[in-house]
Amino acid sequence: MVIAFMHFDPIRALYWSAVINGVTAVPIMLIMMLMACSRRVMGEFAVKGILSWGGWLATLALAIAAVGACVPG
Structure with missing residues (x-):
């Protein structure tokens, strides 16, 4: 109601x-x-190979999207 x-x-x-x-x-x-x-x-369960590349690629994509969302325009 307040809103x-x-x-x-x-x-x-x-x-x-x-x-x-x-x-x-x-x-x-x-x-x-x-x-x-x-x-x-x-330990032995460390991420490696294609899964590691995919994780870093997703992190990079999220960082680019975050920068793009914060830039006015």
């Missing part, structure tokens, strides 16, 4: 919450990839 009386644009709020989610996901994914590829952390 109905506020001058609040829910679409803009959804957009900015998605931007914040994308920006905060980049460092989390970076740390996860570093840990997943580390033999010291994961």
Whole structure:
């Protein structure tokens, strides 16, 4: 009921919450990839090969998308 009386644009709020989610996901994914590829952390279950390349490619794509979402224009 309070939101109905506020001058609040829910679409803009959804957009900015998605931007914040994308920006905060980049460092989390970076740390996860570093840990997943580390033999010291994961032991014999460390990620390697095509799965490692795919993870780093996804991390790079997410970082590019986050930068693109934050650039005005």
